Amino acid sequence: MTSTPAGDSASQGAGPGEAGRGEAPPWDPASAGPPEKRRHDGWWAALAGVVATGAGLALAELLAAFVGPGSGPVVAVGGAVVDGVPGWLKDLAVSWFGTADKAVLLATMGVVSLAGAAFAGFLERRRPPWGAVLLGAVGVVAAIIAARRPGATVVWALPSLVGVVAAVVLLGALLRRVEVWFAEDERPGGDWREAVDRRRFLQWTGVTAAGAVLALGASRVVSAGGRVVAAARDAIRLPRPATAAAPLPTGVDFGAPATVPGLTPYVTPNPDFYRIDTALLLPQVDPGDWSLSVTGLVDQPFTLTWDELLALPLEEHYVTLTCVSNEVGGNLVGNARWLGYPVRELLARAGPQAGADMVLSRSTDGFTAGTPLEVLQDPGRASLLAVGMNGEPLPVEHGFPARLVVPGLYGYVSATKWVTELTVTTFAADQGYWTPRGWSARGPIKLSSRIDVPRPGADLPAGTVTLAGVAWAQHTGISRVQVRVDDGAWVEAQLAGTVGPDTWLQWRHDWDATPGDHTVAVRATDADGNVQVQAEAPPAPDGATGWQTIPVTIT
Incomplete structure (x- = not known):
């Protein structure tokens, strides 16, 4: 059933004469069309929300390029998330994603923003003005967060505020195109008019999206700080040290990678x-x-x-x-x-x-x-x-x-x-x-060791298998590393050279491996005679403990 304003007799089948004017009553663009058609307009409204919000964010980033690199809503809110997470959650994120933790956070924020923008568009179509209110509230919160970031001033709120105003205005403009398109059953012109208005909506959407891309690209051009700093770095010629580093001893790398493929090099590139x-x-x-x-x-x-x-x-x-x-x-x-x-x-x-x-x-x-x-x-x-x-x-x-x-x-x-x-x-x-x-105040590094080769779960032929890795006890030094297969005795590993107690060192042991499933464990002892702690503990609040143990299969 078509929804019409109360008292509109034309919508109830009355002819022109019955309307009293000899012509159809004025078309009301607030009409949403028949229910079967109305079910589809929400998808296009959601698209309008995504495009309008994206354009607002792009404009905010362009303005942030002038105001300050951290004043954009994405970086400001993302930084607040990083600052607000408890220690255990930060540790969990690093354990899951490692050095990709920030990329995962930004991707998650992108997905949430996409879903929120789509919902705002749908809500504004169904229950105006609540979609616009939702966008406005998010923008105001982002502005407050930006203005409260370390080193920020009140001006840092400007990109988020301008961006959300632009998003709300664009959302309204795009949804008016949706209204016209999906109200065609209430006006003369039929399918031809519907096709025209659908094309207009898509044109508006495309132009808005293109403008967002251009604004985002312009923000990168304006934010030339990275290129300036890169050029300044490239131009630097560091002075020769008054005190040079100690020369690396012979055998510091066990000849890696040729001799022990997969073993971490002594100096990390x-x-x-x-x-x-x-x-x-x-x-x-x-x-x-x-x-x-x-x-x-x-x-x-x-x-x-x-x-x-x-x-x-x-x-x-x-x-x-x-x-x-x-x-x-x-x-x-x-x-x-x-x-x-x-x-x-x-x-x-x-x-x-x-x-x-x-x-x-x-x-x-x-x-x-x-x-x-x-x-x-x-x-x-x-x-x-x-x-x-x-x-x-x-x-x-x-x-x-x-x-x-x-x-x-x-x-x-x-x-x-x-x-x-x-x-x-x-x-x-x-x-x-x-x-x-939640982390401890002083943070001394704990004695630790690691198995680099073989990798956990490796399937290797019987015979001589090289076990190798690194161990560290910074500012104390390593005196020994021992390895154990299954429940056997601990055996001494060979230690590579090192320049001093402030660095790690490599270790290796050649194991006469027999067929079967085995577990390999490693532990280290520092220069003061302290043996690496066996009890397992997570990184929080002051560093992980435990012996690394890996499974291997010998065939």
């Missing part, structure tokens, strides 16, 4: 080095604009520029870094040759005051880490304000132009990337980013 941080959008910091302030409970606060940093006597050290989210047997660990200036010298210049016991380092994106002051002042520990990684300037994803590298501590309490501030303070007065989210 930059592209393979793990990346775990809270930045959805990589900070683009021009070294010409960068500076480091050393402040807080100090006698002589000061600011250091990029040129001043490079003019200092830099040192080079091999240091292994580990993420606290690393599971037993995980790959969130890597070893590199770092170039930088000792943090203890920066602190000595500032003169920490009595009672201070922590340094709160701050990133340009607002991340903070609380590091024990005594660790950074330790003359026997190569804690660096690093500018180089494996012979080149730091990659942007690893903290260019400067970051902290601290042996022996998990990254969440020490390895601040894009660092711009060191505040000497106390653990009683301040907390790093992850501590109020």
Whole structure:
């Protein structure tokens, strides 16, 4: 049954004469057409919601390119999600997705946004103005979040507000085309008019979508910061270190990969080095604009520029870094040759005051880490304000132009990337980013070992099978690694060389394998005689423990 306004006799079969004017009454575009047709208009309304919302987001991103790189609604809301997740959920995400955690988060946000936009379009068609109200509410929330992000100003709310206004206006315009199209049964013209209005709706939709693509592309052109920083990085020629890294000993790699295919190399190439941080959008910091302030409970606060940093006597050290989210047997660990200036010298210049016991380092994106002051002042520990990684300037994803590298501590309490501030303070007065989210305040790295070859579940021929992997006890060193097959005795593995206790080392053992299903386990002992903890524990709140055990099949 056709739905018509009350008192419209023409809709009840009355002729022109009965209407009293000799012509059909005016057509009401609010009519939705017959029920069987009305069932389909919701899909097109949902499409209108997706296109209008996408165009609004694209416009917001274009405006954010002028306001600030983190002011766009996607990055702002995504950053708030990262900040708001509890420690156990962050650990779960990293264990499931590893270094792809941010891509998964953005993809999830995209799916949710797509579904929400479609629902808003459908709702606006069925129950106006609630679809527009829904879009407006989401936009206002995004604006508030953006304005409250670290380093933000009230202007950061502007992209989200402008974007949502544009989305609401475009949604209304597109839905008016849907109304005209699906009300054809109420007006003269028949199928021909319906085809015309369907084509107009699709044209409007296509133009809006094309405009969104152009706006998004323009935002990338305007956001030239990444290209500027990349060009600045390429132009840098790092100075020769005043103190060069110790030469790598013979046999540090067991001849890998030729001798032991699959064994992790002693030095991790930059592209393979793990990346775990809270930045959805990589900070683009021009070294010409960068500076480091050393402040807080100090006698002589000061600011250091990029040129001043490079003019200092830099040192080079091999240091292994580990993420606290690393599971037993995980790959969130890597070893590199770092170039930088000792943090203890920066602190000595500032003169920490009595009672201070922590340094709160701050990133340009607002991340903070609380590091024990005594660790950074330790003359026997190569804690660096690093500018180089494996012979080149730091990659942007690893903290260019400067970051902290601290042996022996998990990254969440020490390895601040894009660092711009060191505040000497106390653990009683301040907390790093992850501590109020359930992680421990100090984060010393735990003794650990890993099996690289064979891979878990491998099917291998009987005979000599090489077992190999890496072990680490940063700033303490490894004294032995042992392996065990099934419930047999622990046997000594051969250890490769290392430059010192601040890096991992490789181990290997040639096993005379017999047919059957077996389990292989590994454990390490540090230079102080401590044996790796057998009891299994998850990464939260202060690092995983347990012996890695893998199944293998020998045929």
